[in-house]
Every structure is written in structure tokens, then in C-alpha cells.
Amino acid sequence: xxxxxxxxxxxxxxxxxxxxxxxxxxxxxxKLIVSSHNYEYTPSCEEITNLVARIQAVGADIxxxxxxxxxxxxxxxxxxxxxxxxxxxxxxxxxERGLMSRVLAPKFGGYLTFGILNATKTSASGQPTVEDLLxxxxxxxxxxxxxxxxxxxxxxxxxxxxxxxxxCLQSIGYNAVYLPLLGDNLASFLETYSSPDFSGFSCxxxxxxxxxxxxxxxxxxxxxxxxxxxxxxxxxxxLVGYNTDYIGAISAIEDGIGGPGSKDAxxxxxxxxxxxxxxxxxxxxxxxxxxxxxxxxxxxxxxTYEKAVSLANAIGGQALRLEDLExxxxxxxxxxxxxxxxxxxxxxxxxxxxxxxxxxxxxxFDAVYAPKVTRLLREAS
Numbered sequence: 001x002x003x004x005x006x007x008x009x010x011x012x013x014x015x016x017x018x019x020x021x022x023x024x025x026x027x028x029x030x031k032l033i034v035s036s037h038n039y040e041y042t043p044s045c046e047e048i049t050n051l052v053a054r055i056q057a058v059g060a061d062i063x064x065x066x067x068x069x070x071x072x073x074x075x076x077x078x079x080x081x082x083x084x085x086x087x088x089x090x091x092x093x094x095x096e097r098g099l100m101s102r103v104l105a106p107k108f109g110g111y112l113t114f115g116i117l118n119a120t121k122t123s124a125s126g127q128p129t130v131e132d133l134l135x136x137x138x139x140x141x142x143x144x145x146x147x148x149x150x151x152x153x154x155x156x157x158x159x160x161x162x163x164x165x166x167x168c169l170q171s172i173g174y175n176a177v178y179l180p181l182l183g184d185n186l187a188s189f190l191e192t193y194s195s196p197d198f199s200g201f202s203c204x205x206x207x208x209x210x211x212x213x214x215x216x217x218x219x220x221x222x223x224x225x226x227x228x229x230x231x232x233x234x235x236x237x238x239l240v241g242y243n244t245d246y247i248g249a250i251s252a253i254e255d256g257i258g259g260p261g262s263k264d265a266x267x268x269x270x271x272x273x274x275x276x277x278x279x280x281x282x283x284x285x286x287x288x289x290x291x292x293x294x295x296x297x298x299x300x301x302x303x304t305y306e307k308a309v310s311l312a313n314a315i316g317g318q319a320l321r322l323e324d325l326e327x328x329x330x331x332x333x334x335x336x337x338x339x340x341x342x343x344x345x346x347x348x349x350x351x352x353x354x355x356x357x358x359x360x361x362x363x364x365f366d367a368v369y370a371p372k373v374t375r376l377l378r379e380a381s
Contacts, residue, residue, distance in 0.1 A: 007062075009033040015058040033090070034060035042067035042074035042093055048081045056087050062111055064090040066124070069098035072183050073192040082108045095125045096157065097182045100150075102128060104177070106142040107197075113139070136166050137177055147176035148197055152189060153204035156180040158345040158370035161202060186210045190231075190239065201231045205341055208245075208282020215241035225289045226314070227282030245283055246290030249367060253335060254294075256363040271295030274331060276361075278322070278352040279339035280307040283367050287337050288315050296335075301325050301352075303340075325353045329360045336380075337365040343374035355379040 008030060010018050015034050026032065034055045043051070048065060055063045063085070069075055075093045078101055082091040088111040093101035105113035115130035116122055133139040149169075151161045157180065165178035176199075183189045186207040203211045211228035212218065216238040222228045228241035250270070257269040273296050277288045280302040288298050288311060298317035302308035305321050312319040320328060336358070342350035348371055358364065364380035 005030060007031050007033055009035055009064065012036045012055055012058070015055075015060070019059050031061040032059065033062045033064050034058055035064040035066065035090075038067040039094070040068055041070055042077055045077050045080050048077060048091075052081065052085060052087070052089065060087075062088040062090060064092075066092045066094060067098075069093045069095045069101075069126075071185075071188070072097045072100075072181060073188055074098070075101045076192050079104070079108045082110055085109065092124075093126075098126045099128065100148075100179050100181065102126065103133065103137045103139060103179060104142065104146075104148065106139065107144055107146050107148075109144075136162055137179075138166065138170055141175070142177055143175075145175060146197075147174075147199045148179065148193075149176050149200045149202075150179035150181040151202040151204060152181040152183045152186060152207060153202075154183055154206060155344075155346075156182045156204070159204070160370065165202075183207070187214050190214055194237065196233060196235060196237065199233050203229050203231055203282075205281065205283070209285075211241055211282075215239045217241070219243070221246070221289075225282075225285045227285045229282065229286070243286055245286035246293075249283075249287045249337065249339075249365065250290035250294060253291075253337065253363065253365050256365060257335070268294040270335075273297070273333070273335055274299065275335040275337060276301055276320070276325070276328070277337045277339055278302070278325070278342075279367075280304070280311040281339065284339035285311060287339050287367070288317065291337075292316065299328075301328075322352070326357050328357075332360075333362045334360055335363045335365070336361040337367070338374075338376055339367050341368065343371075343376055344368045345370045349375060351375045351379065 012034055036051055051065055052063050075098055078091045078093050082089055090111050102113045115133045116127045117130060119129050151159055159180055162178050162180050169176050208227040208229055217240045219242045222241045222243040225243050228243055229245045230242040232240045254269050270291055275291045275296045276299045277284050278301050280300055291298050292315045298315055299320050300308040300312045300317055301320040301322050303322045308319040338352050340352055342352045358380045366374050366376050368374050
């Protein structure tokens, strides 16, 4: 305080002693932040509200409450308290699941938020860097009317989607922010964050199939595939599911074969080709569906053989046990598409097929994009 700082942050546990110590000597311009940290969980709204009152009662100029998210839905309780709080409040939820409490602080009335200068030197889990807050999330433009979009997945840290989507939103001047959302239960997440302001989500592993049951309506492609990668919340609150995975994947595979894609299956370079799709989850279903639509002959290989059989039957393809990929070679010039998470960061040593079997394929596609060059692609090259 003698150095003329604008803020002093002290813990609630020592606030009474601190107040007695500085009695009558606090500079007018220095604001006192009194903090409470819960490193185990996020209490109920009532408990947080009572805690705010306790902190205010000791003479705080600004109330700070930091809790810990065990589930991303825990953050909603902090938002509820913040938006109704009548005193200046900093409300933060620690851990990766609590990241959006830090980015969305301006939307819900937070007095300020925290960012770190160096990504390797965090003082609490889930802290973004100042650079990311400013450059990726454009936090200075976030306010009460900002729409919330995001990628819900588990894991989600490796995704580049926030970088891409936020730049696109900024370029068109749309008042929205796109967040990485580490979730554990899709239905619970969508039910908890049901406000129209939470207006759309990308959906990735492991929620693409679960999303079908969570949506009120589905576009024809998503319904046929049985998996969703995009959820839109309409103004009436209804959730509509779409699947665009197959478009990007199939276009990339067609480019890899050496010919442009076409809506006409007969003129697609995939027509008549044999493609082995590894994985029977949401991404696998999308690629298998898209390949079949382009006239390819589709083989599904999966760790759980029954799921491979189910998907193969649904699209009129063939099922294969994952371990049989090592010797599967019915013809030359096959195409391989990995639609599993094998090889995804941080487990970058994973691969769905032995290196010696990759010689059976002319084209290898990997849906994993973090790292950019996976072990599968490296060994295939």
C-alpha cells in the first residue's frame, strides 16, 4: 500500500487481522480484494452467496471467490451468483473444466479475470494466458449480450477449433466467443446451460453418438449416420443436430486419391474403391456413410467387433476385427481411414494398424489432427 498499488489481495482467513493492522491507514485509491479459495469443489449457490456476504462484512471493496470444478456444470453456480451480486465480485472456477468462468467473466458481471504471462508458470489450474484472452477470445469485446459457442469434448485441450472459429467470428463482426468445453456428460451440460445465449456447439469424442438422443430434431444426414457433430439451439430452445464430418473427411480422401469430389457417386474417385474405416463411433459412422454415398465398398474394423458388425449392416458393408487388419489384403490399392482417437495427443504413440500392413494401402487418412502428423501418417509415408 505504501508503494501506491491499486489493489491488495488478501485471504479471508486473515482479513480481520489485516483490517486491524491497517486501520485508518488504507490509501483512498487502494482497493482491497478479499479472497476465498476452495480447492476441492464448488459449493451450492446459497453457500457461495453466504460466503460473499461474509467477505463483504469484513470490509472488502471487492469480493473474490475461487472454487474448483469437478464437472463443467459446476461453473453455472458461480455464474448465477455473479450475475445477481450487488457488490463488485470476482468469481473464478479453477481446473480445466472451469476455463469458461475466466473467459466469460465480463459476460456475467465479473469485476475482472486473471491471465498468466507464461503458460508454463500457472498459479492455479485452468488459467489461460493473457495473450490467449486477448488474441484468441477477444475478451475486451465480451459483454452481457455475447453469445457462447464451443466445442464440447473429452479431451478438448488439443483442439485448434477455438483459434479457427474465434478468428472467423471476429472477421465477420459477430458478437460471440467460441470456447473449449471439457465435458463429462453431454445431456447434463445441455440441460444446465439452456439459456439462448449458449446458442451452438461443436460436438466431438466421445459425445457424437450421445448427441443424437440430446437433440430435438436432426437433419437427414445426421439421422442416417446416427451421429452429430454440430448442435444449434434455436430461439425457441429446441436443439437441432447436424453432421458435417463426412463432407470434410470424404473431400480430403478424394483429394488424396487424386481427383476432385462430386455429388454424383458415379464420377467420384471413391466409386468402386475399397475403403477400410477403423472405428465405429461417431466419426467412423460419418466416414462410412459418406464413402458409401460415393459408391465405395466399405469395410468397418473396430476394437469391439459387435459395433463393427452393427455399422457394417447399417450401411451394407463388411465387418472386420481390429486385429485382423494386420493380414487383411483382399486386393491392391485399398484406402485406410482412421476414425478412432488412437494417436491423439497426449497418447501420440498410438496407431490402429501395424506399420508393415500399411503397404497394402494407396491412401491413408487420419481424422486425428493433433499432432498434425500422427504416428499413423508418419509410418504410412
